[in-house]
Structure formats: C-alpha cells, structure tokens
Amino acid sequence: MFTSEFMPLALENVASEAAQRKSDGWRFVQLLAVADNTGSGDRDNAVDLVYSYMKDGRLENLVVKNVAVGEDEAKVDTVPSITDQYLSAFVFENEAHDLFGVHIANIAIDFAGHFYQVPVREPMTIISPEQKEAHERAAKMAAAKAAKEKAAAAGKTSGADAENAAKPAPKSDADIEAKLAGLPPEKAAKIRAAMEAKAAKEKAAQKGEAGNE
Amino acid sequence: MSKATIIPFGPQHPVLPEPLHLDLVVEDETVVEAIPQIGFVHRGLEKLVETRDYNQFIYVAERICGICAFGHSLGYAETVEALMGVEVPKRAEYLRVIWHEISRIHSHLLWLGLAADAFGFESLFMHCWRLRERVLDIFEKTTGGRVILSVVSVGGVNRDIDSTQMDEILHILDGIEDDYRQIMQVMLTDASVKNRTVGVGHISYEDAVSLCMVGPFARASNVAYDVRMFGHGGYGELSDFRPLCATEGDCYARVKVRCEEVLQSIAIVKEMAAKIPAGDIAVPVKGSPAAGAESANILEQPRGECYYYARGNGTKYLDRMRMRTPTSQNLAGMVSVLEGCDLADVNMIILTIDPCISCTER
Amino acid sequence: MSEFGLGRMTFGSIFKKPETVLYPFEKKPAPAGLKGHIVIDVNQCILCGICQRTCPCDAITVDKPNRSWEINRFQCVQCGSCIRACPKKCLSMDPAYTSPAPHMHTDSFSVPDPKKEA
Numbered sequence A: 001m002f003t004s005e006f007m008p009l010a011l012e013n014v015a016s017e018a019a020q021r022k023s024d025g026w027r028f029v030q031l032l033a034v035a036d037n038t039g040s041g042d043r044d045n046a047v048d049l050v051y052s053y054m055k056d057g058r059l060e061n062l063v064v065k066n067v068a069v070g071e072d073e074a075k076v077d078t079v080p081s082i083t084d085q086y087l088s089a090f091v092f093e094n095e096a097h098d099l100f101g102v103h104i105a106n107i108a109i110d111f112a113g114h115f116y117q118v119p120v121r122e123p124m125t126i127i128s129p130e131q132k133e134a135h136e137r138a139a140k141m142a143a144a145k146a147a148k149e150k151a152a153a154a155g156k157t158s159g160a161d162a163e164n165a166a167k168p169a170p171k172s173d174a175d176i177e178a179k180l181a182g183l184p185p186e187k188a189a190k191i192r193a194a195m196e197a198k199a200a201k202e203k204a205a206q207k208g209e210a211g212n213e
Numbered sequence B: 001m002s003k004a005t006i007i008p009f010g011p012q013h014p015v016l017p018e019p020l021h022l023d024l025v026v027e028d029e030t031v032v033e034a035i036p037q038i039g040f041v042h043r044g045l046e047k048l049v050e051t052r053d054y055n056q057f058i059y060v061a062e063r064i065c066g067i068c069a070f071g072h073s074l075g076y077a078e079t080v081e082a083l084m085g086v087e088v089p090k091r092a093e094y095l096r097v098i099w100h101e102i103s104r105i106h107s108h109l110l111w112l113g114l115a116a117d118a119f120g121f122e123s124l125f126m127h128c129w130r131l132r133e134r135v136l137d138i139f140e141k142t143t144g145g146r147v148i149l150s151v152v153s154v155g156g157v158n159r160d161i162d163s164t165q166m167d168e169i170l171h172i173l174d175g176i177e178d179d180y181r182q183i184m185q186v187m188l189t190d191a192s193v194k195n196r197t198v199g200v201g202h203i204s205y206e207d208a209v210s211l212c213m214v215g216p217f218a219r220a221s222n223v224a225y226d227v228r229m230f231g232h233g234g235y236g237e238l239s240d241f242r243p244l245c246a247t248e249g250d251c252y253a254r255v256k257v258r259c260e261e262v263l264q265s266i267a268i269v270k271e272m273a274a275k276i277p278a279g280d281i282a283v284p285v286k287g288s289p290a291a292g293a294e295s296a297n298i299l300e301q302p303r304g305e306c307y308y309y310a311r312g313n314g315t316k317y318l319d320r321m322r323m324r325t326p327t328s329q330n331l332a333g334m335v336s337v338l339e340g341c342d343l344a345d346v347n348m349i350i351l352t353i354d355p356c357i358s359c360t361e362r
Numbered sequence C: 001m002s003e004f005g006l007g008r009m010t011f012g013s014i015f016k017k018p019e020t021v022l023y024p025f026e027k028k029p030a031p032a033g034l035k036g037h038i039v040i041d042v043n044q045c046i047l048c049g050i051c052q053r054t055c056p057c058d059a060i061t062v063d064k065p066n067r068s069w070e071i072n073r074f075q076c077v078q079c080g081s082c083i084r085a086c087p088k089k090c091l092s093m094d095p096a097y098t099s100p101a102p103h104m105h106t107d108s109f110s111v112p113d114p115k116k117e118a
Helices: A011-023 A087-100 A129-158 A162-166 A173-181 A185-212 B057-061 B069-084 B090-118 B122-143 B163-189 B191-197 B205-210 B215-219 B233-237 B251-275 B326-338 B343-353 B357-361 C002-012 C050-054 C081-085
Strands: A003-008 A027-035 A046-055 A058-068 A078-080 A103-105 B004-009 B021-027 B030-037 B294-301 B304-312 B318-324 C037-040 C060-063 C068-072 C091-094 C106-110
Touching: A003 B294, A011 A046, A011 A058, A011 A078, A027 A087, A027 B304, A027 B318, A027 B326, A046 A087, A046 B294, A058 B294, A087 A103, A087 B326, B021 B343, B030 B326, B030 B343, B057 B069, B057 B318, B069 B090, B069 B294, B069 B304, B069 B318, B090 B122, B090 B163, B090 B233, B090 B251, B090 B343, B122 B163, B122 C002, B163 B191, B163 B251, B163 C002, B191 B251, B191 B343, B205 B326, B215 B251, B215 B304, B215 B326, B233 B251, B251 B343, B304 B326, B326 B343, B326 B357, C037 C068, C050 C060, C050 C081, C081 C091
Parallel strands: A003 A058, A078 A103
Antiparallel strands: A027 A046, A046 A058, B004 B021, B021 B030, B294 B304, B304 B318, C037 C091, C060 C068, C068 C106
16 A cells, blocks of 8 residues: 655755655656645746655655746746756656746756746646636535634634523524625526525515414 | 658558657768657547546546456446545456456557558458457447447446356457467567567667666566556456566567567456356445545556546545556657657557557547 | 567467457447446436536536536536436446537526426
8 A cells, every 4th residue: 555645845945855866766756736726825827846756655745835826037936956856856857837837947857847848838827717616616615614603613612691501503694604704606596586486485474474463 | 961851750650550650860871869749639538527427537538548458447446436435346446457458458469560560561451350259249248339248337247247248258368369369469479570670779778767668569678567557456366477578678578568468368267257256246335535535546458558547626526637648658668769760660560569648648 | 489479469360350340330339337428317406516516527417407517528527426416326337428519518407396297
C-alpha cells in the first residue's frame, strides 16, 4: 500500500528541495498547477503548484500556495526550474507556463509558450460561469451553516426557561435560506415563489375567516 | 565532420500512431539531438471537470484515451473515492482488477502488433490484432462496449460478471494464451525481430532512474517499479506480485517485458476469477467533496504509472482534476535515448516507448 | 525451428474458419448487454427529468408541459447513467446500434397522461 501526503512548501525552497530529494534518491512524479479561484487566497490571479515526489511507496505532494501569475512582470512570482535536477519536469513546467501562465525560469527545454497550441492565453485560469456559480453557492452554504450554528448557540444561551427549550424551534427563515442557498438558482426561485404564494393564500384564508366571523 | 541537418518527423508519419512531432538534428545518419513537440491534440478535458459533476466526469475521463480508457476511469474513480472517503465493496475491487488486466492484455497486444508493423512484419501484426479482437469480444460481452466500457462508477462498478460469463472469459483467455505463446516465441526469437531491436536505443539503469522513467520503458532497464506491487485496491489480494524486469535496456528488452506482462496479466485474471467473493458491486455515494479537500492517487496503466489529483470545492463539481500520464514522464527519457541513434532506428525507439500523446495532452 | 513458428500458425489458419465476417451480408450476433441505444417505456415515464440532469452530454430533453421526452441519438454516448438514475426504471438499453444518418436528429416520444385516460 502506498501512502499519499500533502505538505506545504515555500516558493524559495523549490530548487533546494528538488536538489535535496534528488540526492536522497526520491523519484520526481509530477508537477501540477491549480488555479486558485476560490477567493480564499490573499492575492488574485494566483495558482497553487504541487510537486510530487515518491520513494518506497511514499508519495509526497508538496504544495506551493499562492504563486502570482499573469502578464504584469512586476507582480508575478518567478519559480525556479527543477529541470537541472529532474529533466523529466520540462513537460510539466512548460505546461504550467502555457496553461496557467506560471513564470518559470531556466527550463532546460523551454518552448517559450509554444508547447501547447492553444487559441487563448492561459486557458486554465479562466473562471467558467459554472465554476463561479459553484463557488458562490459553496460560500453561501458555508455562511448559512455558520449563521445557523450561531443562531442555535444564541438560542441555547437565551432559552434558559424550560418552556422555550421543550418547544421545537420553529423553522426560521434563516433555515430555509440556508437550504435554498444549496439549490440551483432556478429551483430556489421556484421555491421562493411557491412560498410567497403559500403565504398569500394563508393571509387570504385568515382574511376570509375574519370576514366570516 | 559533416553539416548538421534538421529533419522534421511527424506529427503525421506512416509509423507513428500518435501525433508527436520531433525535430531531429542529424549529422550523416546519426541523430545528435531530438526536440519533441506535442500540443496538436490538446482538448482541454481537465477544464471540463468544472462543468460536469463528479459522477459525469467519469465518462469524460475514459475518453481521454482509447487504449487506456478503463484505466483512466478507474484511476479517476479511485481518486474521487479517496477524496470523499468511500469504501468500495470487495467484489467491485476484484472486478475492477479483472477488467483492468484484460485491458492491459488488449493494450499490449495492440502495441506488439504496431511494433511488428513498424519493423515490417505484417503477418505478425495481423496475428497480434486477431488475438486483440478476442479480448475486445470479452469486453463486448461483459460490459456492452468494445473500447469505451463505462462500467466504473464512483463507489463501485455498474455491471457484474456472473459465473457463466466468468467461465467464458477464462475459456477465451485460454484460447488466447495458446496462440499468444506462439506469437511470443516469434517475437522473442525471430531473426528479423532481433535484427531491428537488439542493442538499439539502449538506456542504462542509472539513466532510467535519474530521468524518472516509468512503466515497461523503465522496467526494461531493470528499474523494479510497478504501482501494482504496492497492492492498492484489488491488487492487495494477489498471492504474489513481482514486477517483470529485463536487464538489457534496449528495444528488445522492452518488447520482452511487454510480452511477458501479457502472460502475467492472464495469470492475474485467472487468480482473481478463482478468488472473487460474492457481494455488492457498488455502494451509493452521497454528498459532495469538501471544499479544499485534496487527494492524489497513482495507478499502473499499460504504459506505466499514471498520477491523478483532485481538489473539491464543496459542491458536486470538482475544482481541479489532473492526470499525469506515463508518456509525459517518459518524454525526457525518449529525448535522451534518441541522441546518438541511427536515423533508421528512430521509429523503432519511439514505438518501444509506446507514447500516447492524446493521453499526455488531454 | 522458431522461424517456422508463425508459419505453422498461418498455415493452420487455411483450414480454420475465418476470423472475420463478410460484414454487410453477415453480421456478428450482438451480445445481450451490448450498449446500442436507449429505449423508453413511455407508459411508465413520469417526466421527472432526472435523466436529463444526470446525462453527461445533454442528449435528453424532458418537456413536462408538452408531455414529451426527447433524445438526441447522435449526442448520446451510451453511458447508461440515465438508466441507472431513472426512479421508475422505464429506460433500458437495446443492443441495436443507432444507424448512421446524414443529419443529426432527435427522437421524440410523447408520454401519455394517465389522468386523462382514466
């Protein structure tokens, strides 16, 4: 059984780590880039780089977080190439440059942006509308969950009297909103419309009852 | 000293099954430098993971490559299962190994045929592909597809192989094995094969290790590395597994390693078929991968170790899916082995590396 | 001796049945589970639209107001995920392949309304 681990790596240690691993007899497995468009990173236009090494069934993935990429020469981070240690990395370094715009210096076999024939620059860093929506929904869900927990905690502290605690908490609007956040927008809109219709109906029914009396 | 000339080779070339371009710098008949160029079939399948949910992407993953179709769907499913902490039933693991090994037989037979075609042995090519056709018939009967099988799902497999089908598989494999031993005899002893392969494209053990080569290409240089030896998934149930290696490191050794691996795969299928437990073939998978969860996985494809990486974002869509295919790892080895070879041997050397460019570019 | 290894095999195949079939005149029998094309039992369908949502290649369109179920045969990849997802089990796989056609077209099925009939 092999084990797979993820561990952080600082950008300035990329080259020294590669040299160290090489002398310890590790095998370079791969280098990949992940466009960090979750909005969690403190810089926009950043990618994470994952360097994987393997030795005796141990697969170690070293993650370099938030490497700034793009066309602005002054802002980007320059990543040292590890092709001086591991020649087989040239494929991945060229790929990271062409698809993600990562600036890598001194690649042994450098294609200077012509490794992949792509019609647009750095196609993998473009955030598709679907992905943006997915991220927004995930963020909303997380926020709603946090709000719910907060509300529950608040309810617990304030609801000291037994009567309040015994009664099942009424379904609050926050609860429903939390559920709606997880649904696709068109569906959520449908449910909202249905809820409004129901509320209107109830109101009308109440009015009717009042009229009857 | 003669003048250096650059000969463009590929992406369309009679012996190349794949769109690979090489700029060969030659002096007389000797290649002094080879510069590879890929990127003709980049389709952006990794980007597609953002618009297909993790269950749907399995059908995209297996369309990355027609030969390792099953392997890619298996590797992807295992990665997502690791991401979500799904435990696959034992029977599903066995079935996955059986199909994966059968697809290895199919891939190696295809490759042996192509190699025979490359050195001009037409009838051997026909015989290899005749056997491969029977392997495809097994797929057709058990999964309903010949190349794109669509049997793996996240959490297990979609179809079961019942005992009558299993007996039929073993019967067909017995027939293949008889014929295959004769073909292998020719592959390994025939003078016309040896003339083209022995001593050609030699790569030493030290070079193979330092260039991080994987798969049969590395094993032909005596690097005893095969992901199956870690016993991941159903491979852990095998009574004995040892990577098959050769010491010569030339084209002949690569032919030999692949030839022997076919017999090894047949043995694995037989063992798994005898030991397969009864039970469920899939578990229902609910929920979605957590935001920021990462997982990495490796798998032995017919061409070598394949690396998979996935990152979730809290929804049913993944943030990133990555496949590092064996060929991209072997490109550096290919460049270094081409330096100093004869121009006439270039096609033989490239074929014995078994490049799969459409896998590499995705 | 080994030189004759393949020769023996090739020579032997003279007396064997050919491995190939004369395709347009003779067809290989399709095995039972072959993935040919999707068929729908319209009487069972409840037009829930789950098949449309699970389809990885957007081949299925379910139109609930007009009570129709459409499939684009040329977009379908025969993965079978709709069959597994269907809650009423009204979809199944038929072993016959979709025949080639000069244009892509969709097959439309109208789903009868059980309430109207009753």
